[in-house]
Amino acid sequence: MTDFRDETIQLAHGSGGRATRRLIEGLFAPLLSNPALDAMGDAASLEVDRSRLAMTTDCFVVNPLSFPGGCIGSLAIHGTVNDLAVSGAEPVAITAGFVLEAGLASSVLRAQIEAMAGVARAIGVPVVAGDTKVVEHGKADGMYICTTGLGRVHERADLDPARVRPGDRVLVSGPIGDHGITILVARSEIDLETDLASDSRSVLAMTRALLDALGPGVKWMRDATRGGVATVLNELADAAGVGVAIDEPEIPVRDEVRGACELLGLDPLHVANEGQFVAVVSGEDADHALESVRSVPGGEQARLIGEITEAPARTVLGRSGYGSARVIDVLIGDPLPRIC
Amino acid sequence: MCLAIPGQIRELLPDDEMAVVDVMGVRRKISMQMLVDEPATEGDWVLIHVGFAMSKISDEDAREQLRVLEAMGDDADAQAEARGYAFGHAEDESGGPAS
Amino acid sequence: MKYVDEFRNAELIKRTAEEIRRLADPDRRYRIMEICGGHTHAIFRFGLHQLLPKNIDLVHGPGCPVCVLPSARVDEGLEIARGNDLIFTAFGDMMRVPGSHGSPLEAKARGAEVRMVYSPLDALKLAQDNPDRRVMFFAIGFETTTPSTALTILRARERGVSNFLVHCNHIMVPPPIRAILDMPDMTLDAFIGPGHVSTVIGCEPYRFIAEAYGKPVVVSGFEPTDLMQSIAMILRQFRDGRCEVENQYARALPWDGNPAARRAMETVFEPRESFEWRGLGFIPGSGYRIREEFAAFDAEAVCEAPGVTTLPSDPRARCGDVLKGALKPSECELFGTECTPETPVGALMVSSEGACAAQFKYAHVTISA
Structure with missing residues (x-):
């Protein structure tokens, strides 16, 4: 059964937010279904000759x-x-x-x-x-x-959202939003000038260091491309049936990215990255995880930004640091600058 | 309804009453035409909306507000009594020197 | 001093919250409308409503220009552009606003020439860069934005740019507030005034709210400490038995606003007899049109508007009741079911600062922070 009912394909179907999910979950996944695809990871997991x-x-x-x-x-x-x-x-x-x-x-x-x-x-x-x-x-x-x-x-890797538990911690590999803002500026529609550069890079050395250090203590990883960190965290919350609570003051964001986001009314959590990943590690290994990523050149600015919670399930919360919190939703369509 | 954000004037451009402003390291050319009555200079902070400077930001009033906020909770009634709580009436238009 | 982070300081926010708790009379309710959609957005983004005592309700007002824009205007703008082979330009906010036949973004995906701009000056530049095409700026916004459109038209005239047009949908803040105050089931106690609109019009235009209707007004900035301080100032007016207009945002807002901006606005625009607001109906004197002197830049005057059929809005969408504070967004039967930010039925679901979208995005989960 497919339940994708949208009449035509719109740009939003490609932007990594809800429309993309509707397309994938309503059309591609049911028609092409098989165990490797159904896991819906960034890559399919296959076993060939053991x-x-x-x-x-x-x-x-x-x-x-x-x-x-x-x-x-x-x-x-x-x-x-x-x-x-x-x-x-x-x-x-x-x-x-x-x-x-x-x-x-x-x-x-x-x-x-x-x-x-x-x-x-x-x-x-x-x-x-x-x-x-x-x-x-x-x-x-x-x-x-x-x-x-x-x-x-990796022989010690055991990545599976089903292994994610309340008390696990969320790690991000470095400052977010550089790529998306760089592209926005480079398109020149908005006429901004910055010294920013895309974070386009391989994260392999960092994920390898993390797996070498923690093995199965690493439970889930995603690179936060289209839709940004907010989108991958929502995918995690859904796939694992847990809540994710992040501490907003802990999220690393460069000044220029913040400035562009303030000016254009965007949320850095929705801005694309091409060289940052988010990982969930077991609570007791969190400090070790942070050290191992930070020991890799380019990983120095990694941070622990939050934790897995039981409730509210399937929801990502941003905690303000002064007693309030907000729901961090997935992106709806492309991020568009706003004036009001 | 209207997103406006403080930025600092880096450079006044000779033509078109424009200026380059800096918002946390992001630069953009904006129009200074709305500030003709009270021209701003390099280093001043202005409020920016859709590519126009709307008003100058008064460092003095900003500091005064922070002082009032910091005093809250200590002895709120006393400080509010002394201050009347409302600052910014017709006589104290902002536009003081920005740092 | 960067004039942003200082006013997001956690310690200061906590202090303002304590101050509000101390000032609030537990034996009464306070229904306070933040007029401005930017305030609504900030309240949810910073979770400020969670810091207030239970007897303070924040009611989200009509101050979101894309939310109150009726679909007929969107239809007309797109149709004028299509029928006259114009390049349609608008702010990013407008791109997803649904008309009867889709949004500008959908029109673009179907092949229409639709461009997003950050400033009306960018639309003018596009016209100057494409002398063989005509460029229309679909202008929206309250008095904060209107002067920028006015100055752009003045510049176009000064430079002799003849291929630049404006479709004017600029609207005013005071008339809908009066309309809301005149509604029979109005239950509001006080208003948080729009700080950025006031940088143009100043604080005087709100005097009637305090003097004729007896409701305190505090014109506020947009950072968390600004909004919290404004609420405290309102509570203090109640405690002291005062009812006046106060300016919390003195660092950026002179009491008299910006006379130069008003001069530009008045040179180019004049009030329309009446303008339609989504959810509120026609409100006299609430919109601007381009003066005859500048008719050469007025898309409505220059271009034929080919017959546009606007579909009637869904009668089940109760945007009007939400706007005037009589209904909470979640009490509307379409909320979160047929009407979501991705498939908005009513206007308040369109912009992230619309009362319904804000509630949908940020408040559908009970939060214990």
């Missing part, structure tokens, strides 16, 4: 193609590696499909592929296959990239 493998796929659509701190090419590799990393896996190989718009300058394409190659080399994952399609001018924003990533699951 090896635990993780497999993920991702499409990259970004305008502009290059922005401070990254480009669609580096994003494609980082995003794929990160989906594997937060699934507790070490990447083994990546494939990439390219949809190119007729008229795209070869120099632009070359720069993107060079960026992909550089990033893949640095992480140590080969791009082992590819495919190319060219569409008419005007039918794509320059280029789109679709990837598949294959990884081998």
Whole structure:
């Protein structure tokens, strides 16, 4: 049974919020249902000849193609590696499909592929296959990239939302919102200027350090891309049937991201990241978890931002630090700047 | 109904009565046309709404408010009596020097 | 001093909460309307209602321009743009506001040329950058925003930009407050006044609320300590038997507002005889239109509005009762079922500062912080 009733596909169906969930849960999941898909992780978990493998796929659509701190090419590799990393896996190989718009300058394409190659080399994952399609001018924003990533699951990893319990703690790997605000600024519609750069990076070294240190003490991980930290925490609350309470003063946010959010009426928790993940670790291992992430270069600003609670179930609360709290909901549609 | 946020003037631009303001490290060009009666200068703080400076922020009044807030709870009645509680009437328009 | 964090200080917020508890008379109820949607948003974002004693109710007012905009205006704006091959520009807030045939964002997904702008000056720049196209700015907002549209039109005239148009939906704060105060089932005791609107109109225009209707008004800033302090100031007026207009927001708000902004506004705009508010109906003298002198920039004057059919609003949506404080959002039968922020039936569900959307987003769970 599928219960997706929306008449047409709207941009909101791709923005990572409720509409996306409605599309996935109402159409894709029921029609394509199988145990690996039904787990709804960032990567599917497969067992082949008694090896635990993780497999993920991702499409990259970004305008502009290059922005401070990254480009669609580096994003494609980082995003794929990160989906594997937060699934507790070490990447083994990546494939990439390219949809190119007729008229795209070869120099632009070359720069993107060079960026992909550089990033893949640095992480140590080969791009082992590819495919190319060219569409008419005007039918794509320059280029789109679709990837598949294959990884081998860390032997001590046991990531499963069903293992999340009240008293577990929530860790975030660093300051949030850099990517989304950088892209918003780079699009120049809003005409803001900042020194911000996207956080596009691999989180593999951090997730590896966390799993090496805690093994099954790590219960759940997600990279907080579209829809931001708020969205992944809501997915956690739903999947685990628990409450998530975060302490808002503890959330690391750079001044520039805050400034842009204040100016445009956005919530940093809804802004996309491309190099930050959120993890749930058992309460007694929390300090150890924080140390292990902070010991990795780039992980110094990791923070424990909250805890898992029993009630209110399936809800994310932001605690203010002065005796009040608010419900932190998933994003509805794309984040749009507001003036009122 | 109206989102407005304080920013500091970094640079007055010669043309168009515009200025570059800074909001926590984010910069934008805004119009200073609404402040013609009471021109602002570099370093001043202004309230920004849809790309326009709406008013100058008075450091003096901001500090005064914080003083009143800090006194709350200590001896609320005494401080309120002394202060009358309402500041900001016709005679004390804001526009004092900002730091 | 950054003028933001200082006023979000946890210790100071706690002190204001204590002060409110001390001032509130436990033997009575206080129904206080925050007029401004920005205040509604701040109250939920910072959880301020949870810090108040049970006998203080905050009633969310009509001060959200996208919420009170009737679908007929959205329909007309989109239709004028479509029928005359204009580029439609509007603030991000407008993008999801439903007309009878969808929102500007949906029109864009169907192929219409719809752009989001942060400032009316950005729409003017778009017109200057595209001299072979006509650009229409769909203008919304209260008196805070109206002067910026006025100054943009003045600049367009000064520069001789002839491909820039404005569809004017600017509205005023005092008339709907009077309309609410005149409603027979009105139960409000006091008002938190809109600090940012007042940076233009000043505090004088609220005097009738205190003097003719006997309801205290405190014009407030938007940070948590501002709102809490304003509530304390209202309670103090009740305790002392005073009834007046006070300015809590002196750091950014001169008592007299901004005369230069008002001059620009009055040069370009004049009051309409009547303007429709979603949920409140037609209110005399509550909207602005572009003066004849500037008709060349007035989309309503320049463009044919092709016959627009506006569908009647759902009679079960009780936005009007919520706006005047007679009904809590959750008491409406559509709330949270057919009417949600993603599929809004009524206007108050549209903007995150609409009373219903705010309640849906932030308050549907009982919170014990």
